[in-house]
Structures are given as structure tokens and as C-alpha cells.
Amino acid sequence: MNQDKPSNPYIPPSSTPPSALPEKRLVYQPYVTYSLIGICVVMYLLQVSTGYFFNIDITSILDKNNSLIVQGELWRLVTPIFLHGSILHIAFNMYALFYFGRMIERYYGRLRYLGLFLLSGFAGNVISFMFSPYQSLGSSTSIFGLLGAVGVLIYQNRQIFGPVARQALSQVVIIAVINLIIGLTPGSAIDNWGHIGGLVGGTLFAWFGGPVLQKMGNIPPYPVVNTRTQREVMAAGAGVGALFVFLTLIAILMHRG
Numbered sequence: 001m002n003q004d005k006p007s008n009p010y011i012p013p014s015s016t017p018p019s020a021l022p023e024k025r026l027v028y029q030p031y032v033t034y035s036l037i038g039i040c041v042v043m044y045l046l047q048v049s050t051g052y053f054f055n056i057d058i059t060s061i062l063d064k065n066n067s068l069i070v071q072g073e074l075w076r077l078v079t080p081i082f083l084h085g086s087i088l089h090i091a092f093n094m095y096a097l098f099y100f101g102r103m104i105e106r107y108y109g110r111l112r113y114l115g116l117f118l119l120s121g122f123a124g125n126v127i128s129f130m131f132s133p134y135q136s137l138g139s140s141t142s143i144f145g146l147l148g149a150v151g152v153l154i155y156q157n158r159q160i161f162g163p164v165a166r167q168a169l170s171q172v173v174i175i176a177v178i179n180l181i182i183g184l185t186p187g188s189a190i191d192n193w194g195h196i197g198g199l200v201g202g203t204l205f206a207w208f209g210g211p212v213l214q215k216m217g218n219i220p221p222y223p224v225v226n227t228r229t230q231r232e233v234m235a236a237g238a239g240v241g242a243l244f245v246f247l248t249l250i251a252i253l254m255h256r257g
Contacts, residue, residue, distance in 0.1 A: 063079075069255075076125070097139065100146045151203070201244060211226040
């Protein structure tokens with residue numbers, strides 16, 4: 001298993017103020033979060049079972065492998081987000097996805113949240129492809145994108161969230177910095193470039209396409225509505241996606257050169 005397998009077993013906070021942020025009043029079931037966790041668990045079981053019973057290494061077909069991406073296997077810029085290298089790896093990542101994903105999905109809605117997850121993972125693998133020669137896998141690229149989206153959600157709606165916003169934003173920054181520093185420790189088998197790319201991709205999409213909340217009415221409790229239009233969301237997704245597709249083309253030319 002390569003130096004960058006597995007990628008960072010994401011370290012979630014023991015107590016994170018974003019969980020205390022105001023929730024929508026209607027009961028919301030985060031089905032996308034549960035589905036993503038289910039897909040990752042099923043894929044891990046397939047990795048283990050096919051390797052044990054049939055001596056087939058699924059990860060060699062789906063992980064981020066620079067030389068094979070250059071040859072045209074572009075799916076490797078997305079599929080690694082559903083793979084994990086060990087029980088500990090998937091346990092940490094799924095806990096982080098469960099912790100942050102449910103809240104983000106409530107505010108983003110299912111389709112926009114799914115787009116954020118996939119786009120962040122794609123962005124992380126593109127940056128890893130550009131700057132890291134090692135094979136890698138793991139959903140932490142997407143999770144760092146969710147972390148960036150949490151920070152943007154808090155910052156852009158700090159007047160809605162009130163006094164808790166400053167503390168929550170500080171916690172998000174601390175979590176991101178700590179996890180990136182861990183990736184720089186000597187002998188670490190962490191794809192830090194992938195984390196940075198996921199963080200940048202998720203933050204960009206969240207900044208231009210995330211929910212902008214506004215209180216309605218004059219009598220508390222004030223209903224809160226999202227004023228971001230569907231056109232803005234689609235433009236943000238297309239713009240960020242196009243940026244990282246362009247970077248992919250540059251990286252392919254770099255590797256071939």
C-alpha cells in the first residue's frame with residue numbers, strides 16, 4: 001500500500017459549536033448523508049471481500065493513480081472518495097461525514113449538498129493529481145469541502161446565527177488547521193494536497209452557491225428563508241467545476257511533459 005494510502009483519518013471535534021446553530025423547524029431527514037455513508041461502507045466491504053475471496057484489488061481500479069489518469073482513466077478523480085484503506089480510516093471519515101453532513105444537508109438541501117460533496121472530492125483529487133505523485137483514496141477530500149462550507153455558512157450568515165457564530169467559526173478554522181498540520185508530520189501517510197484541494201473546492205462553491213439566509217417578518221420566532229437563487233447555485237457549481245476541469249487538463253499536460 002502506497003505512502004498516501006490511506007488518506008487522513010479525519011479528526012472531528014469533540015465539541016463543535018456548529019451543532020448548536022439554529023436548525024430549521026421542520027423535521028428533516030438527511031437521506032443523502034446516510035446514503036453516502038452506506039455507499040462508502042458497502043464499497044469497503046467489497047474491497048475486503050473481493051480481496052479475501054477472489055484476490056481482486058478493487059482499489060487498484062478506482063483509486064487516484066496519476067499514471068493511469070494521464071492515460072485517460074479520469075474516473076479516478078472521483079471514485080477514490082468512496083474508498084478507504086482500513087477500519088480506522090473509514091470509521092473516522094464516516095463519523096466526520098455523519099457529524100457535519102447532517103447539518104450541511106439541512107441548510108443546503110439534498111441536491112446542492114450532494115453537489116458540494118462530489119465537487120469537493122473531485123477538487124481534492126485534482127489538486128492531489130497535480131502535486132502528489134502517490135496513489136491515494138478516502139472521502140476526507142470531500143469532508144474537508146464540507147468543513148469549508150460550514151465556515152462559509154457561518155460567516156455569510158453570522159447575523160442570523162448571532163453570538164455563537166464567532167466561536168463556531170473559530171472552531172472550524174482550528175479543526176482545519178490541526179488536520180492539515182497532522183498531514184505535515186514526518187512519516188505521515190496523508191494526502192494533504194487532497195485535503196487542501198477539497199477545502200478550496202468546497203469553500204469556493206459554498207461562497208458563491210451556499211445558502212444566504214434572511215429573517216422574515218417582525219414577530220419572533222422569525223422564519224428564515226434562503227435568498228440564494230437556483231441560477232446562482234448552478235452558476236457556482238458550473239464555475240467551480242470548470243475551474244478544476246481546466247486544472248485537470250493542465251495537470252495532464254504537466255505529467256505528459
